[in-house]
Amino acid sequence: MSCCRHPGPLRRRAVLSGLATLPVAAAAPRASRAAEPTRIKLIAWNYQVETVQGFVSEFEAANPGVKVDVEFIPSAQYVAKVVLEEKAQTPFDVLYVFDNVLSQWASWLQPLDQLPGAQQLQSEMLPLARQSMIYDGKLYGLPYYTAYFGIIFNQKMADAAGLKQPPQTYAEWLDQARAVKQKGLSKSPLVWPVKYTGWGGIWVINTMVASRGGKLLDPNLEVTREGIASLTWWADTYKEGLSNPDDLSLDPNDSARAFMSGDYLSILTTNFFAGPQWANSQKSSKTAGTAALVSVPEGHTTVGFARMYSMNGGSTHKPEAWRLLQFLGGKDTHGRFVTPEHWVEQGTLTWGYKGIEAIPAVAASLRSWGADPANVAANLAAAVPMDQVVPFQAVWYAEWEQYANGVLQDVLGGRQTPEQGASLWSGRAKALAARYR
Amino acid sequence: MPTLSDAQRLSRAWRRKNPGRLKKPDPLLWTLNAPAVLLVLCFSVLPLAYVVYLSLLDTPPGALAADFAGPSNYRFALADPSVIRAIWNTLYFSAASVGISTPIGLAIALLLDSGIAGAGWLVFAVVLAWAVPDIVNAMMWQWIYNPTYGALDGLLFTVGLLRTYTAWLSTPVSAMNALIFAYSWKLVPFAVIILYPALRSVPHELHESAATDGAGAWARLRHVTLPLIAPSLAVAVLFGVVWSMRAFDIIYILTAGGPGESTLVLSYFVFAQAFQFGDLGAASAVACILAATTFILTSLYIRALPSEKDAA
Numbered sequence: 001m002s003c004c005r006h007p008g009p010l011r012r013r014a015v016l017s018g019l020a021t022l023p024v025a026a027a028a029p030r031a032s033r034a035a036e037p038t039r040i041k042l043i044a045w046n047y048q049v050e051t052v053q054g055f056v057s058e059f060e061a062a063n064p065g066v067k068v069d070v071e072f073i074p075s076a077q078y079v080a081k082v083v084l085e086e087k088a089q090t091p092f093d094v095l096y097v098f099d100n101v102l103s104q105w106a107s108w109l110q111p112l113d114q115l116p117g118a119q120q121l122q123s124e125m126l127p128l129a130r131q132s133m134i135y136d137g138k139l140y141g142l143p144y145y146t147a148y149f150g151i152i153f154n155q156k157m158a159d160a161a162g163l164k165q166p167p168q169t170y171a172e173w174l175d176q177a178r179a180v181k182q183k184g185l186s187k188s189p190l191v192w193p194v195k196y197t198g199w200g201g202i203w204v205i206n207t208m209v210a211s212r213g214g215k216l217l218d219p220n221l222e223v224t225r226e227g228i229a230s231l232t233w234w235a236d237t238y239k240e241g242l243s244n245p246d247d248l249s250l251d252p253n254d255s256a257r258a259f260m261s262g263d264y265l266s267i268l269t270t271n272f273f274a275g276p277q278w279a280n281s282q283k284s285s286k287t288a289g290t291a292a293l294v295s296v297p298e299g300h301t302t303v304g305f306a307r308m309y310s311m312n313g314g315s316t317h318k319p320e321a322w323r324l325l326q327f328l329g330g331k332d333t334h335g336r337f338v339t340p341e342h343w344v345e346q347g348t349l350t351w352g353y354k355g356i357e358a359i360p361a362v363a364a365s366l367r368s369w370g371a372d373p374a375n376v377a378a379n380l381a382a383a384v385p386m387d388q389v390v391p392f393q394a395v396w397y398a399e400w401e402q403y404a405n406g407v408l409q410d411v412l413g414g415r416q417t418p419e420q421g422a423s424l425w426s427g428r429a430k431a432l433a434a435r436y437r
Numbered sequence: 438m439p440t441l442s443d444a445q446r447l448s449r450a451w452r453r454k455n456p457g458r459l460k461k462p463d464p465l466l467w468t469l470n471a472p473a474v475l476l477v478l479c480f481s482v483l484p485l486a487y488v489v490y491l492s493l494l495d496t497p498p499g500a501l502a503a504d505f506a507g508p509s510n511y512r513f514a515l516a517d518p519s520v521i522r523a524i525w526n527t528l529y530f531s532a533a534s535v536g537i538s539t540p541i542g543l544a545i546a547l548l549l550d551s552g553i554a555g556a557g558w559l560v561f562a563v564v565l566a567w568a569v570p571d572i573v574n575a576m577m578w579q580w581i582y583n584p585t586y587g588a589l590d591g592l593l594f595t596v597g598l599l600r601t602y603t604a605w606l607s608t609p610v611s612a613m614n615a616l617i618f619a620y621s622w623k624l625v626p627f628a629v630i631i632l633y634p635a636l637r638s639v640p641h642e643l644h645e646s647a648a649t650d651g652a653g654a655w656a657r658l659r660h661v662t663l664p665l666i667a668p669s670l671a672v673a674v675l676f677g678v679v680w681s682m683r684a685f686d687i688i689y690i691l692t693a694g695g696p697g698e699s700t701l702v703l704s705y706f707v708f709a710q711a712f713q714f715g716d717l718g719a720a721s722a723v724a725c726i727l728a729a730t731t732f733i734l735t736s737l738y739i740r741a742l743p744s745e746k747d748a749a
Contacts, residue, residue, distance in 0.1 A: 079712065080708070080712035083711075083712050084712065087717075103498075104714075104715045105499070106499060107500065107501045196695035196696050196697070197693040245604075246584050246601070246602065246604040246607060248607045249584060249606050249607040258585070395498040395499045396714075399498075399710075399714040402709065402713070403519070405695070406697035406699075409607075410696070410697050413696070435513065436498070
């Protein structure tokens with residue numbers, strides 16, 4: 001048998017050749033593993049899913065070694081779900097963050113200040129964006145968008161009532177609402193995002209207080225003079241029938257939809273509700289083409305907020321996560337802002353960097369929803385973060401806000417006086433501050 | 438078919454015949470029971486123990502580490518006006534839901550037992566309502582109560598009982614009542630499903646002899662039917678109380694505890710405290726209070742039930 005003719009050398013050769021192939025065999029899977037892309041996970045709330053998928057595809061095309069898995073979570077459940085994932089140590093790398101939970105999440109988010117390019121991006125940010133994303137002196141995010149509070153004004157109804165301009169003072173705003181009601185143009189001309197869950201009433205009153213040049217709570221956590229004046233003014237609109245108590249259950253989206261019915265003179269809400277998806281939607285809004293975004297009365301300032309892209313401090317792929325973060329919330333490798341332009345056009349979301357309004361497509365988009373680009377840019381530049389009006393970055397703020405929204409409902413519904421409401425707000429703030437001292 | 442008391446008599450007789458048999462550990466019994474015991478241990482006892490442990494920790498929002506806090510979370514919970522309000526709301530919600538759903542469930546079960554035409558369809562409707570998941574039920578009522586296009590407003594407006602559409606979930610009293618109504622709607626089918634078979638098992642001869650003795654419909658219900666279906670009624674009430682004490686979905690969807698804190702119940706408070714405000718320690722303490730309250734209430738209820746001897 002041939003196998004037995006030269007058993008020794010053959011066996012030795014076979015063994016040697018086998019040994020020789022071992023490194024190759026061992027290297028082969030290693031080589032294929034090296035070719036596998038790094039997978040990172042992005043957690044986002046479910047606003048404009050297709051737009052976000054588009055950004056991710058564009059990022060993956062520009063970064064062949066990185067694949068991004070996106071988990072979309074409904075906005076209403078976003079905070080609870082992320083907290084649950086973080087507590088359960090579910091791995092994720094990049095996430096959306098609301099500025100109102102930054103103080104609660106900062107302990108496990110990655111500070112970005114020391115990452116390459118972060119200082120440059122920070123220097124180009126609007127003050128509103130920068131201040132909203134800094135906690136305890138550290139930067140925790142790059143801007144997804146910023147927004148400010150303004151009035152969306154039904155110009156068609158205003159013309160019919162003979163109103164010459166949007167209200168410049170709160171007294172004028174009341175007079176205008178009375179005129180509209182007296183002429184039978186609207187049963188209750190004012191509508192508000194005031195539901196007690198989510199952001200709503202308290203953010204509106206923060207705006208009113210800021211526009212009067214004050215804060216809602218002073219350093220001793222007492223409600224200020226401007227706070228009580230704003231609360232009283234607002235409650236009076238309900239007493240006079242200029243606002244409808246049945247509208248107290250309207251959340252921001254519902255109240256914007258109510259305004260879109262054309263039955264209201266004005267709504268104080270975030271600027272993006274004036275956009276072509278909302279009040280100026282040709283398809284679904286009766287105020288399309290006549291809804292104008294204007295500044296709040298008194299003109300001191302307005303408040304704004306930021307939503308940001310942040311990095312999980314526990315990410316095991318920080319370089320790749322930082323690249324994605326820069327792409328979404330900063331610039332691409334060519335130094336171009338990628339997402340703000342899309343967000344203005346497709347999502348009516350305004351930006352967090354200086355000078356974006358100068359991009360022709362952005363300016364055109366703003367004009368299409370009745371906004372003056374210069375006015376929007378000026379408001380964004382001047383808007384103060386919530387933290388300058390209320391203790392927005394205190395760890396107890398979220399709990400206080402939910403309680404305060406409930407009290408606000410009682411005041412606007414006539415079940416408490418403004419003074420009683422202010423006292424309850426103050427008492428609760430002090431109790432929570434003491435508890436979490 | 439042996440009744441419960443027959444089974445108990447048989448069990449007693451067996452124990453008399455086999456004295457000391459149950460005292461010896463039977464390896465086979467242990468082996469057969471082990472998986473079930475293990476499951477209960479893993480999915481009930483250990484999580485419960487962990488919640489008790491968490492309730493003893495100081496976990497302020499945003500803190501990475503937790504310190505031992507002893508009973509301070511319980512002290513906070515029992516002094517916090519929101520928790521006190523949530524306890525009262527929970528008790529009211531539970532009592533009202535069970536108080537409404539059980540008599541209605543009994544009435545429907547009696548209707549079915551009377552053999553009315555279309556009983557099959559009624560059973561189908563009851564089972565269908567029971568099969569609807571809690572979250573779907575909540576969404577359905579959200580649509581019904583909507584102040585702009587809700588079915589309830591539409592109906593009441595059409596028949597002239599409302600002059601303008603009303604936001605039922607905007608005022609404290611109407612919000613709580615609307616919640617109770619919506620939750621009772623979900624509890625009624627359960628009561629029917631429990632009570633209808635119990636009614637069917639009541640011997641017809643008893644009704645006939647009571648009628649012969651001159652008992653009217655109400656007297657027959659009070660003195661014949663209710664005593665005989667009392668154990669099933671007790672089960673319906675007991676489960677209704679336990680479920681409504683921990684009701685969450687409907688409150689989360691319809692009111693989120695508001696307006697103000699008018700519909701804030703303990704289960705929602707626990708959720709908000711843990712996952713919205715980030716204080717797991719305080720949330721766990723309130724969860725333990727909720728569990729203890731439910732346990733105490735159900736124990737009192739069971740003790741208050743007539744015993745076998747009383748029934749005899």
